[in-house]
Amino acid sequence: MDLKVNTMRNYAVIAPQGRLTAVGAPSLRKALNHLLEQGNVRIVVDLSETAFIDSSGLGALIGGLKAARLAQGDLRIAAPTPAVSSVLKLTNLDKVLRAYPSAETAYHGG
């Protein structure tokens, strides 16, 4: 799994590419914490190039959500692939996190 990080004007985008599993989860966690430490507390995880996610990957997202909220920011997810969407649905995580259509729209509402 590769991570693409992009810092925009009022939010930052992390895009995991490939399979986000137990093996990739620690590096996602690290990248999220790094952004938070730099003061980028509004984060979008762009899942448009994430071919697959397992429960460990979801665990990293939840860990990131906690860290971001504690830093007075937020973590939002965007553009999940069908494979990722089905895992979100299976675990009911879609009842907690809204999947925005794209990274650009994630913070439109504020």
Added chain:
Amino acid sequence: MTRRMIIIRILAVLAVLTGVNYVTWRWLESVNWEAWWIAVPLIVAETFSLIDTFLFAATMWKSKEREGPKSAPEGTVDVLITTYNEPIEMVMKTASAAQKITYPHQTWILDDGNRSEMADAAKQAGIGYITRSQDWKNKPRHAKAGNLNNALFQTDGEFLLILDADQVPDPLILHRTLGYFADDPKVALVQTPQWFVNVDEADPLGSQAPLFYGPIQQGKDGWNAAFFCGSNAVLRRDALMQLGIVGYVHDVQESTRRTLRAAEKLLGREAKRHRDVPELSEELRQLHALTADALADFRRGEPAAEVVYRVQEAAKAASRRLLENDLATMYADLESLGHVPVQRDEVLGAVVIDQASLDALTAQEHSPLGAVESVMALLEQLRVDRPDEAQPVQPLATISITEDMATAMQLHSMGWRSVYHHEILARGLAPEDLNTMLKQRLRWAQGTLQVMLRDNPLVKKGLSAGQRLMYFGTMWSYLAGFAALAYMAAPILYLMLGVMPVNAWSVEFFARFLPYFLINQVLFIYVARGMRTWRGQQYSLALFPLWIKACWTTFANVVLGKPLGFVVTRKDGKAEGGVPWREIWPQLTVMVLLVISLIIGVTRVMLGTLDGTGTLINTVWVIYILIALSVIIQAARYRGPAAALENPEGDSWISK
């Protein structure tokens, strides 16, 4: 179907049919209602035993003897050795053996005792060492489940072999078990037996559980309900993490609903109460409307994180406005109350709050600051990060002090499958004295009963009928203590006082009871295949005070919220003191009463004041109970296993 299975099924059907025949007759024809105070407890106990027979028969019905996995082992593995206070040498012995497991893996020591000597020893041996992260500070630790959950976020193997500190693994343990996960992608758990090396032939503490790690687990396996027993098991990480995610979502949904509802109510009330402070009242009214909208959206299925975020942002903005714009109003208000707990810090220029005075002020009915304070405190609870827990995601279940059963049941309810692999692949240490053994059994019983009360398998969503029965059967067996009371009281009352719990000791009694009793015994003996199961039978009766204690302490814990008094079982099997008289006096008292009642009974028959047949039945009955209870005396005198263990490799009860 094998010949063995056919015989087992015939015996199982006969055992249940003869049992129903006997117990129905007992209820309808033979209860002596004049002595109902003992007659009814006795027939209820007999009914309990009939249900037990049924559950045992159901367990044996689909018994599964696996040949081993078909696929080759594959996947990455972490071997996790859990320890709290066991001697370093013991942990290192297990860890070194774990390093020598031939399948590629990473070995970790999970030291909940956070001992520097343990860390040093691990480092020297090149073994991974994990302790609780900072997140756990001042949070519930959840014992072994917490220790494992903490480690799950610091490791990344697809599979996890879990070992207690004393369970020395065989080098082939992963080769023999991993293939099951490749055979079936829905398999989440492979459990292997627990076998103890420090137990001699006599096994006075009944530590070896050949019936459980054998026919019973194989029977449960047939219903896809093989139990997780906490150690010597391999688990699929993804399945555990999925439990953690689902649990997280459930918890967040619950707390969001609860908190939004409470906030809506409180905001409405406070807005009304502070009509005389218009600025405040207006803010509260707006927040109230917003919260009501949020609650409605949430109920319609809007994601919790977003709803919570929206309310939080609005609340933050409102409190900022109140602090900035209306500070003057509040000052005036507060000064009228005599003391100002809020001051401008001259150096920082920030608002400083004197907590003690603030608390006093919040208690004041009409304090505007109190209103803001209580609203904010409540909205503070509106979180999606589970602030009351160290980790938002908790893969291993924490609803019980025995995390294993609760976790397995959760896995089963989500459609995962389990495997029991009947081959000794780790060898451990059992308690070596009665005291430690009693504590361990109490803990198991309490843990199981906690699960029954908190997450009853009979009504839990997602379980199959067979799985419900298998889980319920284990829980049911812990109610045996109450039945034992009736079984012991009835013959004592008869022999001493001539109180008849039944109408008559008739031919019909024998005709109905004996077939039931004998077929039951035959089924049991046939299933056990010559294993030593007598210890288990003895203890299921002899530990009656412990089972009863487990029932009421767990009830008090789950229903009334009283603490259980958690005990960690010592793994080095060393005695912690002498004979636990406080724990075994009930058994000793009953034994004395039984002997006295025997003497009185025989005397009365000779004097002609007691019926011969009745006395014979009761005498046999009393002697059986005495022999069963006598194990307690043996156990209390026990001082560890004989120096030379006859068969430390323990293949005696393995069928292969």
